[in-house]
Amino acid sequence: MKSLYGQCPLLGMAAVLLLLPCMGRGEMLSGDPEPGADTSMFDSPSNDEKPWTVSLLYGYETFRGVADGAWQNNGLNTGFNFGTRLGQFSDATGIGFQIGGTIGVYDWVGTDYRIRNNDQAETQGFLTMGLFRKSSDECPWSAAVVFDWMLNDNFSVFAATPTLNQWRYCLGYDLSETNAIGVWGTLHGQSSTREVNYFGPVTWQGVNLLSAFAHHKWEFGADTTVWVGAPQGDRLAGGGSLGEFLAGAYGNLPLSSRMGLYTLVTYMRPSAHPGPAAAADDEWSFAVGLAIYPRGDSHTETVANKGWAAMLPVASNGTFFVDASQNY
Numbered sequence: 001m002k003s004l005y006g007q008c009p010l011l012g013m014a015a016v017l018l019l020l021p022c023m024g025r026g027e028m029l030s031g032d033p034e035p036g037a038d039t040s041m042f043d044s045p046s047n048d049e050k051p052w053t054v055s056l057l058y059g060y061e062t063f064r065g066v067a068d069g070a071w072q073n074n075g076l077n078t079g080f081n082f083g084t085r086l087g088q089f090s091d092a093t094g095i096g097f098q099i100g101g102t103i104g105v106y107d108w109v110g111t112d113y114r115i116r117n118n119d120q121a122e123t124q125g126f127l128t129m130g131l132f133r134k135s136s137d138e139c140p141w142s143a144a145v146v147f148d149w150m151l152n153d154n155f156s157v158f159a160a161t162p163t164l165n166q167w168r169y170c171l172g173y174d175l176s177e178t179n180a181i182g183v184w185g186t187l188h189g190q191s192s193t194r195e196v197n198y199f200g201p202v203t204w205q206g207v208n209l210l211s212a213f214a215h216h217k218w219e220f221g222a223d224t225t226v227w228v229g230a231p232q233g234d235r236l237a238g239g240g241s242l243g244e245f246l247a248g249a250y251g252n253l254p255l256s257s258r259m260g261l262y263t264l265v266t267y268m269r270p271s272a273h274p275g276p277a278a279a280a281d282d283e284w285s286f287a288v289g290l291a292i293y294p295r296g297d298s299h300t301e302t303v304a305n306k307g308w309a310a311m312l313p314v315a316s317n318g319t320f321f322v323d324a325s326q327n328y
Contacts, residue, residue, distance in 0.1 A: 050307065052082065053083050053297050054082045055291045056291065057077070057078060057080060058291075059290070061077055061285065062287075063286070063318070065317065066280070067156035067157070069157045075104055076105060083096055083308050096134075096311075099310075100127075101128065102126050106123075114158070115157065122154040122155060123152075123153045124150070124317075125150070125152075126150055126151075127315075128312070128314045128315045130146025131145055134304050135180075135303075142170075144170045144312050147168075149315075150206075158327075160194045164322065165206070167189060168184070168312065168315065169184065170182060170184040177301070177304070178216060181215070183211065183213065184213055185208070186321075188207065203236055203324070203325040204322055205323050208232040209246060210232055211227040211246055212228060212229060214227075222252065223303075225249065227248050228245065229246045230245050237324075237325050243283065248266035248267065249263075252291075256298065257293070257297070257298055258298060259290065259291070259293065260293065262291050264285065264313070266284060267283075268284065285317040297309065
């Protein structure tokens with residue numbers, strides 16, 4: 001719990017920044033193109049004119065965590081991410097609301113490593129909801145706080161059904177219209193314990209993470225964000241920290257005003273020395289997919305992003321790492 005209390009000030013800072021006076025009423029950085037810019041492939045109206053936006057997601061993901069032992073999972077997922085203004089509350093504070101979710105099916109042909117249900121696929125759902133406040137012409141700060149749920153069936157080497165949740169937050173500062181820096185992190189919430197035959201009680205829990213990031217907006221419309229950090233606190237099985245460091249990257253490339261590509265890759269290096277113990281603690285995720293924007297708002301020119309589009313992506317295995325008290 002020490003790591004939880006250690007990160008609480010950062011979570012509190014995110015909440016405070018959502019309500020800072022400098023982040024009150026005022027126009028957001030709209031992301032409108034500069035005069036003379038070629039926007040023929042992005043012919044949608046200004047994003048700030050839209051009180052809500054939504055993206056529809058279709059992707060492939062492969063991931064592996066401590067709960068999976070030395071094995072990985074591969075499959076497809078689909079979902080949405082929705083952002084909106086909140087009427088007069090948003091007029092006064094600049095704060096918006098986001099909600100999104102995905103459902104994925106993995107290991108379609110079964111597995112050979114679970115203690116049961118090897119002839120069944122793994123299904124997994126994520127739900128994310130929370131508040132965000134993007135940077136504006138008056139204030140370069142941005143912040144978001146969301147709550148993530150992870151729902152599992154046939155999960156881990158024990159083919160279990162844990163339901164987990166976590167807090168996720170982000171604090172950013174715009175250095176310019178095309179560059180921003182900040183920190184993001186997670187704080188685990190509900191853990192889940194199941195009685196497993198021959199193994200006794202097994203507990204799963206989200207991993208507390210803390211990372212520093214850099215975000216860049218490219219002239220051709222793409223966004224890239226890279227980060228480095230580390231897990232916080234001791235692992236459930238004891239013996240110190242779960243990982244030595246964490247690294248990741250997120251990219252978004254608009255193909256037209258209504259379509260774009262996205263990708264996410266994360267890796268956590270185990271704290272254990274190279275060998276059998278470290279091999280069982282490897283944790284990583286790679287995802288790539290297609291995003292559909294029904295309202296034609298895939299593209300912006302600044303790191304401030306679209307006026308009321310969701311600020312944070314829906315949770316995934318790349319942003320919701322899971323620890324386990326046992327595996328094999």
